[in-house]
């Protein structure tokens with residue numbers, strides 16, 4: 001199943017929260033900053049030890065002081081002009097996060113709106129990619145995982161509230 005909420009992803013008691021990370025996995029601002037702040041310094045040590053992550057891929061660490069079990073560090077694209085493979089890379093970031101969640105026996109996962117902050121991917125396009133990719137994964141690969149889209153800003157929340165129900169799952 002999938003659902004949308006408005007809130008702070010660091011507060012969720014799910015198996016895995018996804019971080020909108022950068023490819024150095026060195027922490028940063030936005031949701032990345034909030035996750036590192038709430039998880040504590042051990043998270044930075046663990047993520048730096050991974051040696052980076054290319055755009056479109058994802059890596060996993062423990063969640064340390066967070067209420068979730070794991071943090072999946074997904075690297076979304078920086079928006080350039082829309083013709084630089086941005087949406088494909090965003091799709092891969094969502095897909096690879098779900099694969100990693102499944103490999104680590106996660107049944108509940110929460111995503112922020114990857115790349116829609118400082119990375120500048122237009123919010124409506126990004127929401128379509130997120131919903132399409134997650135729905136495809138749940139319908140075609142593994143329906144045994146519950147996905148929450150966590151919107152922090154009001155505009156993303158309005159977009160997801162409207163779009164989410166239009167992406168049907170086989171078991172809806």
Ligand code: AR6
Pocket residue numbers: 007008009010020021022027028029030031032033034076112113114115116117118119120150151152153156
């Ligand atoms: N919980 C959930 N969502 C949040 C939170 C939160 N606590 N805080 C912000 N958001 P951004 P990006 C939303 O900029 O565009 C970092 O510096 C926010 O409203 O965090 O992928 C990294 O290190 C927005 O919708 O990530 C990278 O360098 C969404 O999170 C770079 O920013 C993503 O905004 C990644 O940029």
